[in-house]
Amino acid sequence: MPVTLSSNDIAAGEQRCSRGVSVAINDVSIAFDGRTVLENFDIEISAGEFVAIVGRSGCGKSTLLRSVVGLETPQNGTISLGKVADNVAEHHGKPDVRVMFQDSRLLPWKKILPNVMLGLDPALTAQARKVLAQVGLAERANDWPATLSGGQRQRVALARALVHDPNLLLLDEPLGSLDALTRIEMQQLIEDVWRSRGFTAMLVTHDVAEAISLADRVILIEGGRVAFDEIVNIPRPRTRGSARFAALEERILGRVLQRRPIVEDEW
Amino acid sequence: MKQGTMNQRQQSPALKTRFRPNIVAKQALPWAVPVLLLIAWQWAASVGILPSRFLPSPRAVGSSFIELSASGELWMHVRVSTLRALSGFAVGGGVGLLLGLFTASMHWAEILLDTTIQMVRNIPPLALIPLVILWFGIDESAKLFLVALGVFFPVYINTFHGIRSVDRGLLEMGRTYGLSGWRLYREIILPGALPSILVGVRFSLGLMWVILIVAETISARSGIGYMTMNAREFMQTDVMVVGILLYAILGKLADLLAKGLERYWLRWNPAYQSAQ
Numbered sequence: 001m002p003v004t005l006s007s008n009d010i011a012a013g014e015q016r017c018s019r020g021v022s023v024a025i026n027d028v029s030i031a032f033d034g035r036t037v038l039e040n041f042d043i044e045i046s047a048g049e050f051v052a053i054v055g056r057s058g059c060g061k062s063t064l065l066r067s068v069v070g071l072e073t074p075q076n077g078t079i080s081l082g083k084v085a086d087n088v089a090e091h092h093g094k095p096d097v098r099v100m101f102q103d104s105r106l107l108p109w110k111k112i113l114p115n116v117m118l119g120l121d122p123a124l125t126a127q128a129r130k131v132l133a134q135v136g137l138a139e140r141a142n143d144w145p146a147t148l149s150g151g152q153r154q155r156v157a158l159a160r161a162l163v164h165d166p167n168l169l170l171l172d173e174p175l176g177s178l179d180a181l182t183r184i185e186m187q188q189l190i191e192d193v194w195r196s197r198g199f200t201a202m203l204v205t206h207d208v209a210e211a212i213s214l215a216d217r218v219i220l221i222e223g224g225r226v227a228f229d230e231i232v233n234i235p236r237p238r239t240r241g242s243a244r245f246a247a248l249e250e251r252i253l254g255r256v257l258q259r260r261p262i263v264e265d266e267w
Numbered sequence: 268m269k270q271g272t273m274n275q276r277q278q279s280p281a282l283k284t285r286f287r288p289n290i291v292a293k294q295a296l297p298w299a300v301p302v303l304l305l306i307a308w309q310w311a312a313s314v315g316i317l318p319s320r321f322l323p324s325p326r327a328v329g330s331s332f333i334e335l336s337a338s339g340e341l342w343m344h345v346r347v348s349t350l351r352a353l354s355g356f357a358v359g360g361g362v363g364l365l366l367g368l369f370t371a372s373m374h375w376a377e378i379l380l381d382t383t384i385q386m387v388r389n390i391p392p393l394a395l396i397p398l399v400i401l402w403f404g405i406d407e408s409a410k411l412f413l414v415a416l417g418v419f420f421p422v423y424i425n426t427f428h429g430i431r432s433v434d435r436g437l438l439e440m441g442r443t444y445g446l447s448g449w450r451l452y453r454e455i456i457l458p459g460a461l462p463s464i465l466v467g468v469r470f471s472l473g474l475m476w477v478i479l480i481v482a483e484t485i486s487a488r489s490g491i492g493y494m495t496m497n498a499r500e501f502m503q504t505d506v507m508v509v510g511i512l513l514y515a516i517l518g519k520l521a522d523l524l525a526k527g528l529e530r531y532w533l534r535w536n537p538a539y540q541s542a543q
Binding site: 103109 | 436454459533535
C-alpha cells in the first residue's frame, strides 16, 4: 500500500528519508503452540515513516515487532528491510535496527555510560556522552541504574538505542510503565529525536492518544490482521486538545471497542 | 556512583546525630555476650569451679597463645592449614565454577553430567576419609582432595543456578545489541550469575574449614588440627583451646573475605551496598 506523508512532514524531514529504511512485512504468520498470533499479515512502511501499531493486549502487536528484529521467527512469510541510502552506509549497507522495550533492560552491574555504550566501539565514548546529554542525563553518567527513576531509565535506554544511529527504531510499549507526566515528556523527546534524525520508527502501544500524537500512520491489529490503517493528517507539533486529534482518537477507539466479545453469551 | 553516595552523605549527618547513642549501642551489643561469657569463664577458673584439666582459664589460653606464637610453632601450623584450605578451595571451587558454567550453558553437558553430579553430591565428603587415607595415605593430597571435593558442590550448584536464572530480558536485549558468544557471556551472563556464585563461594569457605579440621584431626603431621590433637595426647588443654579458637578466627576471616568480595563485585546492587 503506497503511503504519502503529509506535506508539512515532507518539508520537515528532507534528510529523514535518507537515514531511515523501509520495512516490508509480507504474508507473515506466527503461531505459538498452535495458537495463531499473526495470520497472513502484510504491511509496508516507507523509509523515515513513524508508524504506530495499536491493538488490544495479546493481539500480536509485540510479536510483530519482535519478529522484525529477529527475536521471533515467522512460520510463514517474509520480513525485509530496505537498503540504507548510500550516503549513510556506515554499516556496510546493512540497516541498524534497535529496540526499546517496555522495561528499560539496563544492565544493573554497569554504570549509566557503559550501559549506553553496550556493543559500541569504546572509541565512541564522546558520542555516547553527547547522546546522554541529549536525553538530559549527562550528569548521571557515573551512576548505577538502580539509583535512577523509571522515566530516567527509559531515557537511558533511548540513548543506548540512539547512540548507534539506528535506521529503524522499534519501540515496544516503551512508555507503558511511566506516569502520565513522564510519558508526555518522553513522547516529546522521542518525537524530537525522530524529527532530527529521520530514522524509521515502529511504535507498539495500547494508548491511542500516544499513537496519534507521535505517528504518521496508525495501524490497528485485530485477530492477527490489519483491521485499520490510517494516515494521521494532523500537522506537528500536535496538540491533544485539537478537534481533529480528538475526532481521530474517537474514531480509532470506537473501532477498537466495537469488537468487544459479548460475555453474556457464555451463559 | 558519585551522585548516589552524595545523596547518601547528605542524608547521613542528620541520621547520625539523631541516632548516635543507638549506633554506639549497636556496635557494642553483639560483643556483650562473648565478653560476659569470658568474664564468667575466667571467674569460674580462678575460683576453681572449672578444673584446668577440662578447660583452662582464658589467661592460660592467652599465655599459651603468646608462647606458641613467640616460638613460631603456631604460625607454622596456621600457614600449613591456610595453605591447605586455600589450595583445596582453589582446586574444588575452580573446577566447580568451570563445570557449573559448562553444564548451565551447554544443554548436552547438563544431560550428560548433571545426574552424576547430583548423585555424588549426596555423599558426605567426610564419609570418604577411610578410602582417602587408603588412596593417598596421610599425605597433603589427601587433605587437598577432601577440601576440594567438599567445596566443589556448593560452587557448582550455585554457579549452575546463577547462570540459569540470568534475566531472559537482558539476554534478549544483549542479542539485539549484537552481543554473542564470549561478549554476551562477559557482559551479561557472568555478571548476572555472580550474586548466586558468590553465595556458593561464601558457603564453601565455611565448609572448607570444617572439612579441613576433621581431615587434619584424623590424619596429619602438621596444621592446626594436628596441633590440637597432639596437645590432647599431652593433656595440654590450653593449646587445644588455642587451636579451636584459631579455627573460629580463620572461619570468620574467610567469611569477611567473602563479604568483601560481595560488597565489591555486587556494589551495583542496592542490597549489597555498604550501610555507610
